[in-house]
Amino acid sequence: MQILDGKATAAQIRLELKGAVEKRKSNGEKTPHLAAILVGNDGGSLTYVNAKVKACEQIGFDSSLIKYDDISEAELLAKVNELNNDENIDGFIVQLPLPSHIDELKITMAIDPLKDVDGFHPENLGKMVLSLPCFLPATPAGILELLKRYNIETSGKDCIVIGRSNIVGMPLSIMLAQNSNPGNCTVTLAHSRTKDLKEKVAKADIIIAAIGKPNFVTADMIKEGAVVVDVGTTRVEDSSKKNGWALKGDVDFENVAPKCSFITPVPGGVGPMTIASLMINTLRSMELRGK
Numbered sequence: 001m002q003i004l005d006g007k008a009t010a011a012q013i014r015l016e017l018k019g020a021v022e023k024r025k026s027n028g029e030k031t032p033h034l035a036a037i038l039v040g041n042d043g044g045s046l047t048y049v050n051a052k053v054k055a056c057e058q059i060g061f062d063s064s065l066i067k068y069d070d071i072s073e074a075e076l077l078a079k080v081n082e083l084n085n086d087e088n089i090d091g092f093i094v095q096l097p098l099p100s101h102i103d104e105l106k107i108t109m110a111i112d113p114l115k116d117v118d119g120f121h122p123e124n125l126g127k128m129v130l131s132l133p134c135f136l137p138a139t140p141a142g143i144l145e146l147l148k149r150y151n152i153e154t155s156g157k158d159c160i161v162i163g164r165s166n167i168v169g170m171p172l173s174i175m176l177a178q179n180s181n182p183g184n185c186t187v188t189l190a191h192s193r194t195k196d197l198k199e200k201v202a203k204a205d206i207i208i209a210a211i212g213k214p215n216f217v218t219a220d221m222i223k224e225g226a227v228v229v230d231v232g233t234t235r236v237e238d239s240s241k242k243n244g245w246a247l248k249g250d251v252d253f254e255n256v257a258p259k260c261s262f263i264t265p266v267p268g269g270v271g272p273m274t275i276a277s278l279m280i281n282t283l284r285s286m287e288l289r290g291k
């Protein structure tokens, strides 16, 4: 069994991006600038956004963190519009989830697709489906990058993606099935109405767990030698930790790991790769906008 070390892989990607930014700077080209909007006081969202800003600093990107305790939908739309028109901002994200009085789809659709480094805008998702140049959603792209850097063969493999969210399961199931590398999998997209889930998981060569239920995937469900990718990041109470909680994946890591050929840990697996992908997209925004 080998660990798919997202933390180390993301650090390597940051180094590569740092080199690319230094080269841009020495050529007198613009430094990429990422902005992140955070609304509310969700602890998890704050941690992720801070990690995104820190990654920018490490790479040498400019970054802006725009925080609101609360904001109306109209005010947030106005801010999105302002960032769309700000020549200095190359890409920006609005951290999800948003408070319930704000329509997430309305906000996502207001973002200029050429600055949508999360790849959530319908125009980018549509282009992704057609394999046209676009921003790929960060978590699925990070997972594919991790599989690629560990030379994991995906072509012809049976893959099950558990969970059909708009930002992970649904796009990832499409990307894994595309004629690309990594890709060319035969994909099953499982969800809450799936029948005989255990039997389906047991047949899979590659299992992606993205449902947000701690320890959902257990050792009896998987076949020997499977590749297991855990996207879950649920905070559960843990009095042995200083902050009182621990991050738990969707996979019962301790018992599943010995049966796998490769497995991602939580934390240190998919999470850092999501941030690395966002950084790749931010550099790519310069290219897509001809800067």
Ligand code: GUN
Binding pocket: 093, 094, 095, 096, 097, 118, 138, 139, 167, 274
């Ligand atoms: N919430 C959970 N994951 C993400 C992400 O990748 N981007 C944004 N904007 N919000 C998220």
